[in-house]
Amino acid sequence: MNKNAKTYDVTVIGGGPAGLAAAISAHEQGAHVLLIEREDRLGGVLKQCIHDGFGLLRFGEKLSGCEYATRFMHKLEETDVEVRALTFASRIEKTDEGFLLSLIQSSGFEQVKSKSLVLATGCRERTARQVAIHGTRPAGVLTAGSAQYYINILGQLPGKNCVILGSGDIGLIMARRLTLEGANVLGVYEAKAEPSGLMRNIYQCLVDFDIPLHLSKTVTEVHGRERLTGVTVSAVDERMNPIPGTEEYIPCDTLILSVGLIPENELAESLGVKISRATKGPECNQDYETTVPGIFSCGNALHVNDLVDYVSESGENAGRAAAAYAKSGHEHRLKSVEVKTDKNFGYIVPSHIDLPAKDSVPFFFRTSKTRGRTRVKAFMDGKEVFSKVFAGLRPPEMEKIEIEAAKLQGAGPLQFTMEVDEHEQ
Amino acid sequence: MNLKKKQQKLDARFSGSIRIEDSGEYFHLTGTASTWEEAVEAGLLCAEKGGLKHIVSDVTVPGQEKPAPILPKLTDKTLEGRTPDILIIGGGVTGCAIARELSKNKLDILLVDKEYDVALHASSRNDGMVHPGIDITPGLLKKKMNNWGNSIYDKLCSDLNVPFERTGQYLCFKKGWYLPFMTLSVPYCNMTVAGKAHVVTGSKLRKVEPDVSPEAKFALYFDGAGMVCPYGLTIALAENAIDNGAQISLDTAVLSMETEENDGKTTIKSVTTNRGVIYPKIVINAAGVFAEDIAQMAGDRFFSIHPRKGTNAILDKKARRHINTIYSLMGTQSKTGHTKGGGIVGTVDGNVLIGPDAIETIEKEDFATHKDSIQNSFEKHNHAGKWLTTGDIITYFTGIRAATYEEDFIIENGRFTSNIIHAAGIQSPGLTAAPAIGLAIEELACKMLSKQMTVEPNENFNPVRQAIVKPKEMSDEDREKLIAANPDYGIIVCRCEEVSKGEILDAMRRSLPCDTVDGIKRRVRPGMGRCQGGFCGPHVVNIIAEEKHIPLQQVRKGYEGSEILTGEKGAAQENGAEQENGAEQENGTPQEKGGGRHE
Known part of the structure; x- marks a missing residue:
């Protein structure tokens, strides 16, 4: 180990919206911060998000992704946070003093020490083969994020006649983007019976541009040797299995996939961080501290968000807590209480809370399926500690609630439930 | 089996629609079959395994044409008049x-x-196993070539600097009472396979492969088996x-x-x-x-040749923790059959391979995969490894075997x-x-x-080939020196496989030319990981264009005609037509637009 290694209080891995917010908030707590970004510029995926709709919650205005990121980057410039772009964290080891990071950069190989870590590594896109699309392997099959990079960063249009699989937000945004750039978007296909993206994107990206949305249909096979020549789409049953006999061939030269995002936690896993099956991100407490003391997680690495505003919020939370950890170590609270939900929930974050809580605790959850008026309640030791009615819940739309610290007392677990709000009907 | 008997067999099975003749040097099959499977069956019915007098089949299937080979569109005269030995x-x-x-x-x-x-x-479409030759009938030429080839692997791969791991292979058995019989078979195995075989008990097996299925009671171990990247x-x-x-x-x-x-x-x-x-x-x-x-x-x-295709699935490196070598469980079949030997294989690159199946096909170049193949392979191999899950699949591929009827x-x-x-x-x-x-x-x-010229040894022959450096596998000190000498080795392009720009450029500058995304992928692995090129794809395209001084639109995935960017926008921009971007400038901050284009 390099004895001359520089030491930081907090090292943030990833310079996207979560990492930017984490670095700034850790700095504001007086921490000496290192921010590592593997690409040549900060901003993460926001760099290629030239569409608007970012920052409504935080800034009360509609910004493009680039503008949203730039606001944080300007703020970062006023700090003494050390930023390393085009730098790759190849390996992280746990040491007695904290963490030893091995960094690869064009200036050389370097090891640095850090008392705490914030993992803001974002997420990756699920690929064609990961959603069981069979057939050949021609050019012209790409994820929505790659297509967005080609168009918005490299200034290149990937194809002329496009089919989009998946009605996730990126898929919808790319449907509009491709249309604006002169490509012909033949349709968006969604295996589920309802769209996966935000309602506003369905209207602004598809309806406004007359792009058809085909629900309960999926692409089962791609054709073509050199370049994609067409796709087979099939209707699917309730369990999303293709129904034989419903196959339809659609000639096209490009298939864009927006079939889900997977939190990137390979670094976290290498450090022994426990990953939640529900979120695919680390299990964590209300400070977003993972199961390994000193390692914090935020943004889409923690769970896939639909709004960047929440990503920044989790980054700030994690950065603040990481700075506190660097100062005084893991905060030993009286007890850790598990957060449980009934089957109506897709997932909830955090997975556990450490009591006593200092401030009110925010919870982020998704419903497992679309619901009408629903009452969400939380109980602790049989006592109701929270109750709120939602006019409607949809899996693509993440909800946030807060519970006052004073109410979070008892042995636990903290149990969340959902029920139809009959009173109102 | 004489000719008459062969014809009788054919008649019994195909009611006279297929004829066999003895052409002296081979048996000639003609006629029609109702399906390609039947056409193949006719050949196999008449063939003698390992026989030197082969089946030549011209059996056709009405309405089903044998596809012609896919030929390059390119034509030039670069080889015109070449007179190679x-x-x-x-x-x-x-x-x-x-x-x-x-x-x-x-x-x-x-x-x-x-x-x-x-x-x-x-x-490039097989599981990379270097076989000990367990299930090859002695006496066949392929048995001899297998064992001979197997014995050369260590030296060859060391000369060529190709990763080769002699992991050994476990053939697991479900029935404990087979053990004495298998013990008796060991001397015979040792006479016929490459390397040595011995019986290992369930507990010893689990010391090496803790996650092997509880169904495996004991195993035959073959130390001659290995793994290479084909x-x-x-x-x-x-x-x-x-x-x-x-x-x-x-x-x-x-x-x-x-x-x-x-x-x-x-x-x-x-x-x-x-x-x-x-x-x-x-x-x-x-x-x-x-x-x-x-x-x-x-x-x-x-x-x-009757083409027979097989499909393998590649699993995420995370699945590799369940397997250290190669193993399979005897006597397990998927419900529909159609699987061939195969096993669960830990690759030299750290992934896991499952498969392959075996399906006769009339098409020699149809590499399309089908759902059933993957399902069958998982069904079969799930018996050997309960941990196998389709959720770990990162991709799959089909290969086509060039089988003769013999x-x-x-x-x-x-x-x-x-x-x-x-x-x-x-x-x-x-x-x-x-x-x-x-x-x-x-x-x-x-x-x-030698009948027409004197063949002399090439005195300059150098058996050693230098591999492309792998910074990821170097010691920290060596890696530091490497990056200091060439900073491109410090720019990580593919994060899943940790591949640097330097390695990608190396792949393009070898004695065998390579300038496609897939070609680079096969050499230094960007895009082989769990994101399958989602992140690095555009970067690799950019590097190829830069290195070759060609526009981005000319960069190919692989085959001729597999250009990745075929929309009109880029072409318009190349001609200086920027107005399309004008409207977007207001949304994006100016430095974000087009700034990523390193030209």
């Missing part, structure tokens, strides 16, 4: 091993392949052949041959390709699934044509056998050539 047709592992072994001699060697890279058919080896053989003076011409398809008759023997006079007419002294047929077509062009058709290799001089040598019918264990086939063909070729 040896023309090798086929750039798979067999052809490349032959070229490499032949380059030990002072010869003008030309290898042609119709594809844009070597190892594009079966050699296309990595093929590329290395090709590069080493070129380094030693051989020429490899890609995108070069053999279209026809001109032959002449002399004293009842046929001789190949010239070979016409899309890149000119070649006048070789001798021709080596290593054309895989097209070996029969090449033999026919040469007037030397005495065998038939299910054996053909490594011999032409029977009708005097200046051709065949390395045909090379299917599994062709990868294991390849180094031996290289040596065997070298001997045959030198002997054939």
Whole structure:
């Protein structure tokens, strides 16, 4: 180990919206911060998000992704946070003093020490083969994020006649983007019976541009040797299995996939961080501290968000807590209480809370399926500690609630439930 | 089985629609079958396993045409008038091993392949196992070649700097009471397989493979089994052949041959390709699934190839923690059958492979995968590894085996044509056998050539090929020095596989040219990881364009015609038409627009 290694209080891995917010908030707590970004510029995926709709919650205005990121980057410039772009964290080891990071950069190989870590590594896109699309392997099959990079960063249009699989937000945004750039978007296909993206994107990206949305249909096979020549789409049953006999061939030269995002936690896993099956991100407490003391997680690495505003919020939370950890170590609270939900929930974050809580605790959850008026309640030791009615819940739309610290007392677990709000009907 | 009996068998099965004749050198099947499976069945019905008198089948299926080979669109005259001593047709592992072994001699060697890279058919579409030869019938030529090839692997891979791991293989058994019988079979195994075999108890098995299924009560262990990256080896053989003076011409398809008759023997006079007419002294047929077509062009058709496809799934490196070697469980079949041997294989690159199945097909180049293949393989191998889950799949691929009806290799001089040598019918264990086939063909070729020229050793032959550096596997100190000398090794392009820009540029600057996204992927692995190029794809495209000084729109995924960016926008921009972007400028901050284009 390099004895001359520089030491930081907090090292943030990833310079996207979560990492930017984490670095700034850790700095504001007086921490000496290192921010590592593997690409040549900060901003993460926001760099290629030239569409608007970012920052409504935080800034009360509609910004493009680039503008949203730039606001944080300007703020970062006023700090003494050390930023390393085009730098790759190849390996992280746990040491007695904290963490030893091995960094690869064009200036050389370097090891640095850090008392705490914030993992803001974002997420990756699920690929064609990961959603069981069979057939050949021609050019012209790409994820929505790659297509967005080609168009918005490299200034290149990937194809002329496009089919989009998946009605996730990126898929919808790319449907509009491709249309604006002169490509012909033949349709968006969604295996589920309802769209996966935000309602506003369905209207602004598809309806406004007359792009058809085909629900309960999926692409089962791609054709073509050199370049994609067409796709087979099939209707699917309730369990999303293709129904034989419903196959339809659609000639096209490009298939864009927006079939889900997977939190990137390979670094976290290498450090022994426990990953939640529900979120695919680390299990964590209300400070977003993972199961390994000193390692914090935020943004889409923690769970896939639909709004960047929440990503920044989790980054700030994690950065603040990481700075506190660097100062005084893991905060030993009286007890850790598990957060449980009934089957109506897709997932909830955090997975556990450490009591006593200092401030009110925010919870982020998704419903497992679309619901009408629903009452969400939380109980602790049989006592109701929270109750709120939602006019409607949809899996693509993440909800946030807060519970006052004073109410979070008892042995636990903290149990969340959902029920139809009959009173109102 | 005499001819009459063969015909009776055919009649009993196909009610007279298929005829068999003895043409002296081979049995000729003609007629029609109602499906391709039946056409193949007819051949297999009459064939004698390992028989030297082969089945040549012209059985057709009404309404089903055998697809013609897919040919390169390119035509030029770069090879016009070339007079190599040896023309090798086929750039798979067999052809490349032959070229490499032949380059030990002072010869003008030309290898042609119709594809844009070597190892594009079966050699990049198999599970990479170096077999001990467990289930090959003794007496077959492929048994001999397998065991010989297996014994050469350590030295060859060390010379070529190709990763090779002699992991060994566990053949697991569900029934504990088989153990005494299997113990008795060990001496026989030791006589017939490459390496040694011994019985291991369940508890010993679990010390090496803790996650093997509880169904496995004991195992036969074969220490001769190993793992290699099949296309990595093929590329290395090709590069080493070129380094030693051989020429490899890609995108070069053999279209026809001109032959002449002399004293009842046929001789190949010239070979016409899309890149000119070649006048070789001798021709080596290593054309895989097209070996029969090449033999026919040469007037030397005495065998038939019936393509048989198999699909493998590749699992995330995370699944690798469940497997250290290679294992399979005897007596497990998926409900629908159609799986062939195979097993769960831990690859040299740290992934896990499952498969393959085996399905007869009329199409020699249909590499499409199908859902059933993956389901069948998982169903079967789930017995050996309960941990297997389709959720770990990162991708899958199909390969096509070049099987003869006799299910054996053909490594011999032409029977009708005097200046051709065949390395045909090379299917599994062709990868294991390849180094031996290289040596065997070298001997045959030198002997054939020595009738018309003196073959001298190539004094400059260097068996060692330097591999592309792998910074990821270096010590921290070495990596530091490497990056200091060339900062491109410090720029990580593919984060899943931790591949640097330096390695990608290296892949493009080797003796065997490579300028496609897939070609680079096979050499240094960007895009091989769990995101399958989602992040690094555009970066690799950019690096190729930069290195080759071509517009981004000309960068190909692989095949000719597989350009990645085919929309109009980029083309318009190249011409200076920027107005399309005008409207967007207001949304994006100016420095974000187009700033990523490093030109």
